[in-house]
Amino acid sequence: MNDTSSLQGVKDTLYIPLYARIYASKRFPNYFYDEKALLLENHISLKKIAQNTFEYFNMASVCRQQVIDKKIISFLEKNHACNVVFLGAGLETAYFRIRNNISNFYEIDLEHVIAVREKLLGHGKNEMLIGCDMFSMEWVKYLDISKHTLIILAGVFQYFTKDKIIHFIHQLQKRIPKCEMVFDATDSIGLKRANIFVRRTGNVNAEMYFAIDNPCEFAKDTNTKLVSVSGFFADALKQCKGLKLISKIMMFFSDRLKRTMIIHLRLNQ
Template sequence: MADDGRNRVDATTLTGVSATMMWTLRNRAVEASRPDGTLADPLAVTLYETLDYPYEQFGKPSQSHALRARAFDEQIRAFLADRPGGTVVALGEGLQTGYWRIADPDVRWVSIDLPQVIALRKQLLPDEPNVTTLAQSALDRSWMDHVDTDRGVFVSAEGLLMYLPADASLSLIGDCARRFPGGRMVFDSVPKWFSRKTQKGMRIRGGYTVPPMPFHLSAGEAAELPARVPDIAFTREVMLPLGRGLWGSTTLRALSELPPLRNSRPTLTLCGFAG
């Protein structure tokens, strides 16, 4: 990473869940910088090189967050293909750069995060007429009043819900389904065993302590959401794109689909809202 001591922006004051956006940014940027990278994200590379932060605490870079970003992008693109000019709501967006990767001139984008994070976004990212930025918690439902529903709504919650209490996550999913009939939502979740490890103070190689993740949802439990949450018409698991090395192994992918492994790994869920 280039570091000439000039034009750097201090991000070392970020703490708690907000600091996890630096982890995902680092992984996306490092992957995007590789000649054989699995994600095209030049803006993430620029952010990574601009922000002053002790990235080394996150240990060795992983493809995981780059592949997750691609999976979310694919779901958003599919939605916009069916609903041109639709609205994408990015809850807890952090320093994600999905708007620029999607590069759809007709999309309406609502970016929501805490004030400290939004201040960084406004300082570092281009001002876009199609992007509405709201400095507030995703749990403050007043953001829903700023969403144009005329051409359909897609809610993205990437790397967010696992950090919320279970009842808060399920309530948020249900409120989105009720408020945006006919819309879609995609979110990622962790399995129960991993949730328990984080709540005991899980440290990764590099010394970083992962914030507690109280909300857990397996692939099997996600499939049962239509029976648990009113106004959800269907759910479907979204698989990560194949990556490089072990991340590209079709054998490991097939094994992960077998019980009980299927319910012991992270999962991405697409929800379709009734109406």
């Protein structure tokens, strides 16, 4: 699978953030640099995405990951040898950016996606690739649950219903005692705009459903502790010289109006 000229279904949205990371690494390397993503630039066709995207959405994807990266690094510093689990991992390259050899990293996605990931990215010595449906909970058996565990979901929950997500979090609470979760969310208005963007890339079969308008209420619904809610763009607006004016305006108001958020929950209070 080395061509994305035909983007169909949720599984193919994994190429959109990959293109965004390549874009930002070339345009704003002082803010974000992803050597592993750049190595893939000439190996897969991203022309369809490049023709149909624009700067704000590329930066939204990259800034989301930059904020998540910092949260992972902070968790690693606090907990030393721990578990970091990427659910719906796709072609995310955080493992290669963070370069931690002490903790255990797990990349979870559907089997055919993991096959593509292994072909394009390989895996590190402390990185395990697991092909399964994350909702099946089969991947939990590979974890040492005595260790602190951070679960990362970037661009994943939006594709499922609120009820399914809440049930999933309750299942995690039962199975992993020392567990925290970091994920991105949009509000209802942001979700509508994101759906329009994905359709513009040529993918009409990846509708998104889940939005959060009040993170505190979501924490209550899931019986979790809300650790933090972070915007995407503050650092990028300071550091990325040469952003288009329309991008800067959209980034500023996205943070100001909490259109996009990184939510950090502690699952077991």
